[in-house]
Amino acid sequence: MKRVSLLLVLLMLIGAIGASAQEEVTLRLSSWQWEDPSYLPFWQQTTEAFMEAYPGVTIERFSFPLDQLFDRVDLEVAGGTPPDIIEVTGFNVFEYIDKGVLEPLNACFEGTDIVEKVAGQDSYAVDDMGNIFALNLSARTLALWVHQPMFDEAGIDVPTDFESFMAAAQALTNPDEEEFGLVLTNTAHSRLYEGVLIMIVGHGGHYTKDGQPAFTEPEVIAGVQFFKDLFDAGVMPRGIDGAGSQWPYFNSGKVGMTIDGPWYWANLGIASPEVQSTVTIHPLPTDSARPTGGPNNLVGIAAGGSHKDLACEYIKSIATTEWGQVWTNNSGTVNPIEGAVTDSFLMDNPWFQTFAEDGPNFVPVAAPGLEVYHGDVVRIINNRLVEVLYDDRPVEEAMADLQADVEEFLEDAM
Amino acid sequence: MSTSRSTLPWLLLAPAGLLILAIIYVPLVYSALISITDAHLLRFSSAEFIGFGNYERLLARNRLATSLWRTFTYSAGTVVLSFLTGLFVALLLNRTTVLRGLTRTLLIIPWATPWLVVTLIWYVMFNPQIGPINEVLNLLGVLEEGHSWLYSSQTAMLSIVIATSWRLFPAVTLILLAGLQGIPPEQYEAAEVDGASAWARFRYITVPGIRTVSITMLTLLTIWSSKLFTMAWTLTQGGPGDATRVLSVYTYQEAFGSNRLGRGSALAVISLLFSLLLVFVYLIVLRRDEEKSEA
CATH class of the missing domain: 3.40.190.10 (Periplasmic binding protein-like II)
Structure with a gap:
């Protein structure tokens, strides 16, 4: 009897460990903006809100300066352990799409109005088959x-x-x-x-x-x-x-x-x-x-990532007007989601007027083709x-x- | 008993041998294997065997030949400048005992400075707007306006040769000084008594006296400079154009700039062969020198 009880306790312990291992998930989010005071509020607040909404999920920073980050990400991709969520620039996103680094987001965006609400979402970082690979976070012009x-x-x-x-x-x-x-x-x-x-x-x-x-x-x-x-x-x-x-x-x-x-x-x-x-x-x-310009910051899911569903949930969670306003207000760059640039922002920042007016007239920086x-x-x-x-x-x-x-x-x- | 005696040394050598194999030869072989694939860093797992395709493509383009020539120019320039500067300073230090210890200590500073710091120092030195080199040349009336040392293809290579030589010459000085101090002073005294000129004393006593250390130093300088990456990458990134694109920079650009790991590995293999050639030449020269000394 004692032996049976001991066995039961052991099985329960193993079960408990297994259960906690299932619940504890770490997502890695790579960005060069973790140390940038203009963008940090957005990343910090969105990740904290997500971790609060998903107990047991931790979002870990994969942080390097811009000139080093993508060398690191590339090596992680080559090693088969890419960060789950990858912030990309409006330039290297094309190579990442071409080489299959990013997961199409169409299924992730299904049932949402993200494509309708985010300007350029259905045309930039999209392949010939209509696959969308990244959420646009900011557009910029000079x-x-x-x-x-x-x-x-x-x-x-x-x-x-x-x-x-x-x-x-x-x-x-x-x-x-x-x-x-x-x-x-x-x-x-x-x-x-x-x-x-x-x-x-x-x-x-x-x-x-x-x-x-x-x-x-x-x-x-x-x-x-x-x-x-x-x-x-x-x-x-x-x-x-x-x-x-x-x-x-x-x-x-x-x-x-x-x-x-x-x-x-x-x-x-x-x-x-x-x-x-x-x-x-x-x-x-x-x-x-x-002006020259175009989408500048985008975020996508690594095709080789281990927690694509959760990564998708995070990306969906940041595609809201409220978070778009946090992005715009702190960074001074336009988040392309509807309502991200408020009248009060423009009144408080009259210097921004030229960017707001000229923005839609941009010529893409990357040479077409x-x-x-x-x-x-x-x-x-x-x-x-x-x-x-x-x-x-x-x-x-x-x-x-x-x-x-x-x-x-x-x-x-x- | 005899069998165990003969296997014991091998058993004792095995751990070190395996370690060397794992640390040095496995990566070399692995790199050589990658060089015969179309490996791309972002789709590494789907790399396919393409035989000598990377090598054929590299050889079909002028870039490889140009890069080898740039490597040779950079290496030769650095070896000549750092060796001559080192020799000159060593001869000066050998003649005087005043402050020799202090000078030696000061000399070690460039040698002990990390490469990255050296590049920052010379980045400022060569700056066309605020660089002290232009300031001095302006004061001397050599230049009327600031010259863009690192951005002009006429002077970019010279600039990185100067910066590299500044970092390397103290090592030459210290080693040659040791060689110079090994020459018995009686030889100079006897030559002076015989009326030998300063040049004759240098030619027939000093040069043979430091011949072996000089050969070693020249070979080491050649090997070091042919592999250097930091200077050419940090100061000029191989540019302007391809003016400073030495083999190591070209390899990096292919492997990590363009993510073409297969082609980058092929360049790494070519670099290895280039280094092996230098080592081979070194061994031949050293052997001949030993034979000459023995004769």
Whole structure:
């Protein structure tokens, strides 16, 4: 009898352990924004709310800076242990879709109105079969940031086209005082790719045409040439290699203009409140005035994840107007769900008006037709752009080489 | 009894041998195996055997040849500059005993500095707007406006060679100094009595005296510099264009930039063969030197 009782106790213990093991689930959520004060409230609050709603579920942070995160995620994917929920950028999402890293969300979204409520949800990060792979969390465009006191002092207007852009940049540059008319990234960095793209879009082109590389098209040549003319005119400091060196120049109050996205507002406020208080934001000073942009942050479920149902529940839980407002209000970037940008937000943040008005007019940053290879394409393009800027290579010649580079790359990649 | 005696040494060697096998050779073989597949980092489990497809594709493109040439240029430049600088400083230190200890200590600083910190130091040094190198050249009237050292394909390679040599030359100095101090002073005294010039003393006493350490040092420098990744990646990311795309950077770009693990592994195998070639040359030179010494 004693033995039977002991056996029963043992069986109950094993059962209890088994049951608790079933209940205790850890979801891993990878994002580069866990340490970013602008985005942390959204992630922290949504995960806490989810863990409260699902006792026994823990959401663990898989957190690295942006430039390291995807190397780590890729290795986890290769090892067969991907994070359950993956935040992706508007650029690498295409490669993740192409390589089957993300799970289609159609079944997850079934019975919800997410696709109707989230702008662009049925067109971005969607494959030819209509499979939706990620929830759009933010859309962004770029605009012209103007340090108004420099313009007032020089007695010039904010530029509205290429000609007035060049004239203003030159008028505001004063090498003796180390003042520059403009600061833009001008070394091999994704911001160089986009900075030049803005000029190309201003001439009515893109890096591709009908899905094919179009680097020798007149619009591309003209756009690259305009960027080089600005660079050669000495209106921008050299060696600017991304936000890390671009922002401090503008923050210093000694630069008249920069081109950036809404996320810069909070950073400028922290680094230089006095400059922030005198900044005005305008449409891009190009002939077309069309901004580059598109979905910037998306979140999806790893196809190789172990808890796809729970991951789906989390994604559904954050696709609400309330959480969209938390995102928008804290980050200053637009969450594309209906009602995420409130009137009170726009009244409190008048600087945001240009982004709100220009947003829908955006031209996608990733070259249409080459989205899957975006990272490689950016690197290849930047290599040639740097030669144009720093080695004085004629634009036509460098673009012809670039055309050959990209065609060769595509041939290898297919 | 004799059998157990003959197997005992093997048994004793086995743990170390297995460890070396597991740590060094298994990854090498694994990498070689990946190089004959179309492995992509994001769909690794579905990699398929493609024979020498990766190698054929690499050899069909100019990029590999260019990258090998860049590796050779970077390596040769670094070896020459760091060796000559190290030799010069070692000769200076050998002539004086004043503050030799302090100088030696100061010399170790670059050598002891982590590579990443060295890249940050030189990133600032070469900065076109605020870099001290441009400031000095401006003051001397050599340059009128800031030169973009790291962004011009004319100077990017030179810049990373200078930065790498700065990090490596102290090791050369310390080792050559040890070699120089091993040369008996009587040889110099006798040569002076015979009226030998400073150049003749250097040519016929100093050079033979440090010949063996120099060969070792030159070979080590060649092997080190041919494998270096940090400088070329952190300072220039292989650019501008492909001006500094040495083999290690090319391998990284393929394997982790483009996620083409198969092709990246093929490049890693080619790098290995390149290093083996250098080691082979080293062994031949060392053997010849030993034979010459014995003769």
